[in-house]
Amino acid sequence: MILLDGKKTAADLKIEIAESVKQLKIQGNKTPHLAAILVGSDGASMTYVNSKVKACELVGFNSTLIKLPEETTEEKLLQEISNLNNNNDIDGFIVQLPLPKHIDEQKVLMAVNPDKDVDGFHPTNVGRMALDMPCFLPATPFGILELLERYKIETSGKNVLVIGRSHIVGRPMSILMSQKRKAGNATVTVAHSRTKNLNEFTLNADIIVAALGIPEFLTGDMVKNGVTIIDVGITRVVDATKKRGYRLAGDVHFESVSPKSAYITPVPGGVGPMTIAMLLKNTLLACERK
Structure with missing residues (x-):
């Protein structure tokens, strides 16, 4: 079993991005600028x-x-978003989700300039992604692809099961892994809350992306030997033995699944750090495109 170390991979990526920024400055180009709105x-x-x-x-x-x-x-x-859209020094920005209930999340995401949408959530970027055109990929799926590539995990012709159909992870992941790309060319199945006989799908999967938000849902009896596991979930679970009163759990029951896995991401330290690294990479791309 090999741990897919997102923390180390993200650190390597940041070193590479820092070098690119250094080169931009040497060449007299602007410094990449990322903004965030937190409500x-x-x-x-x-x-x-x-x-x-x-x-x-x-x-x-x-x-x-x-x-x-x-x-x-x-x-x-929306006015703050407009200000960032019109600020030429800002290369990319994000609106941190979730938003308060009195604000229409979809309306807000639609207001972001697609050329500065480094989260990859705008319909323009989602549509371009589906058509395999240049775009900003959603940071978490982008990070998963990067992990698969850097660990040289074979995906071509493999059976990939994505558990979860969210716009942020599940759906984009299913599209990306079916495309002609390095970490792609897979046969992809999407499972969700209405899927019947889920075990039939999990036991047949060579690669499982668990992104449903239920702690420790996927257990050892649900997977075959040699499976690759990408655990996207992260939930605070009450644990009186911990100083903070809780522990972080993924969607995968690590203790029972890891012995059967060829590769597996830990929680924390797997997909999470990669998400931030790919947000930086998208911002660098936005700056370079200018």
């Missing part, structure tokens, strides 16, 4: 955004963080 004070969102700001500093990006109160109106948020 409210959700703990997980604040942690995630702060880690993005630190990552920007590490690779030599400029970064801007716009913090707005929970009661911010939709109109005010």
